[in-house]
């Protein structure tokens with residue numbers, strides 16, 4: 001099965017009540033790990049790239065970045081048996097959204113969540129009209145994540161209002177909604193217990209009836225944090241969303257589960273170890289290889305927890 005529209009993957013997850021990890025990549029190494037995991041788990045795969053990833057891949061040129069990432073994903077998708085889709089994560093600038101649509105992405109996120117409600121709605125509707133005209137589906141966000149969302153700092157999260165979510169989905173015809181329910185990006189999500197507003201999430205699902213997205217969903221595996229710290233890292237007090245809570249989120253209506261930090265921590269932890277253990281090695285392929293394999297295992301574990309394993 002080749003490259004497919006995102007809607008095919010998320011439509012099935014919504015209808016059959018399971019979650020699909022949307023894994024962020026910036027380069028070939030993470031792509032190999034995620035596709036490899038999907039193939040071994042017979043899981044559909046959702047790859048997503050941020051504006052930062054596009055800038056990085058394009059070495060400063062937006063369209064070149066979007067085209068490069070699309071070409072890489074498409075090539076891998078066409079040579080595996082599982083369905084693979086590509087999504088723009090946190091599209092904020094119009095030029096990034098347009099570059100991704102032009103490149104062939106299956107879906108884009110327009111993140112105007114920092115704007116007042118009516119302005120977010122207006123901007124989302126503008127993108128929906130353009131994207132739907134060419135068969136591209138759209139994700140939007142309501143509320144604000146705690147902590148740092150890209151460069152916008154939100155001291156406290158502003159949780160989604162379910163009635164507003166219903167109005168937003170009706171008026172924009174957006175395909176997927178990311179409701180803020182208490183998560184945040186990065187490795188430091190909670191000081192104490194991991195608490196998310198699941199009642200609010202259920203209400204949003206009832207009132208909107210569309211696939212929902214959990215941003216900031218990494219679990220921040222303790223063994224990888226410890227490994228990184230053992231080999232010179234300084235990651236203290238890291239805490240993510242536990243697997244049990246992820247499962248509850250999926251039961252309550254989440255279908256797309258954004259995961260970036262878990263892959264980053266794992267790759268860097270293993271890379272730190274290999275660099276220390278093989279000080280004479282200068283071939284990047286030999287240094288990255290074990291890190292790719294470790295990321296693949298982390299992704300496989302999430303596919304099993306979310307229920308996407310065996311669905312392809």
Ligand code: PH4
Nearest residue numbers: 050052186215216217218258260261
């Ligand atoms: N994301 C990932 C955002 C990555 O600019 P950038 O490339 O650093 O952006 O949208 C998530 O929701 C990931 O959540 P996580 O941190 O819990 O993995």
Ligand code: ZN
Nearest residue numbers: 185215216258
């Ligand atoms: Zn996010």
